[in-house]
Amino acid sequence: MATPDTLRYAKMPLNNGSGAIPAVGFGTLIHDPLATKEATKTALEVGFRHFDCAERYRNEEAVGDAMQAALSAGAIRREDVFISTKLWNTNHRPERVKPAFDASRLRLKIDTIDCYLIHTPFAFRPGDELDPRDEHGQVIYDSGVTLIETWRALERLVDDGECKSIGLTDVTLENLQPIVAAARIKPAVVQVESHPYFPQWDLLAFCLEHGIVVQAGAPLGHDMAPRIVDDPVITNIAQRVHKTPAQVALAWAVQRGTAVLTTSTSPRHIQENFEISTLPEDAMREIREGITTSIRFNPVVGTGVPGFIPRAS
């Protein structure tokens, strides 16, 4: 009898000794709260045990409602689910970090955050306005705080037992290296755009060397054109291994050593995205060597302005 494929249950150890992160994660960048709640519920039902959230997605409450319903019904145990959320750009000043963190866990209805991430390395003017702009529509940045000062405030959350691990998102290798060098508590997780059209091999190699888990955001390229699920290398492999193109792209991500965050509001896609299986080595090689398209879909790393989230009103 064939051994069942366990890729979808893979876990990656965290470098700060507080456990492991399920490699197959569900991202909650969904604009409508009701759709967020439904999608989170479905994702829990099909088997996802890793959820990525953010203050800036403005739907933590909906994720928390779905999570709470599953916990109360005894469908899941809190310790079996890994939940990350993110500090928004307007809260980089150290004194704003703990209040922002507490507000997120209140909305998510959980006591402990498994990983708290700095959403982007750019500080915006502190305040309640999530997207501060001047009269010309230009972002108002905050030059009064450095990334390492914000990082120190996150380290204190770990010291105080408030969250289990900390990390960064939307960084380049150049942003990441000085933080890793200066950090007392090293980043456990780094979340970046990563897919077959933007594999970021250098950043992945650096993170693997330092025991940092890379969370691949937008693993299907946010479904933007040119669509990864239509790429001939991917579709040919999908036909050969009797999987869908999305499953091929997601399996590739996990097998090359990243955790993956996929997002869908379609119950069929949510189930499909969890049910990945190991690809043969020749398929892994074909994706690495046969795909030459190179596209970064999200410009957020250059500005701190999220590419896939509408401006806050």
Ligand SMILES: NC(=O)c1ccc[n+]([C@@H]2O[C@H](COP(=O)([O-])OP(=O)(O)OC[C@H]3O[C@@H](n4cnc5c(N)ncnc54)[C@H](OP(=O)(O)O)[C@@H]3O)[C@@H](O)[C@H]2O)c1
């Ligand atoms: N830190 C950051 O700045 C940042 C930036 C981007 C993303 N992220 C994280 O990464 C997560 C994923 O990003 P993403 O939303 O760009 O994910 P993605 O999985 O690359 O793209 C989602 C899109 O693909 C479609 N899709 C999903 N499954 C599919 C399937 N099996 N077949 C065909 N199409 C499919 C979805 O449409 P349907 O709804 O119709 O299925 C949706 O339009 C986010 O939720 C977030 O947690 C973080």
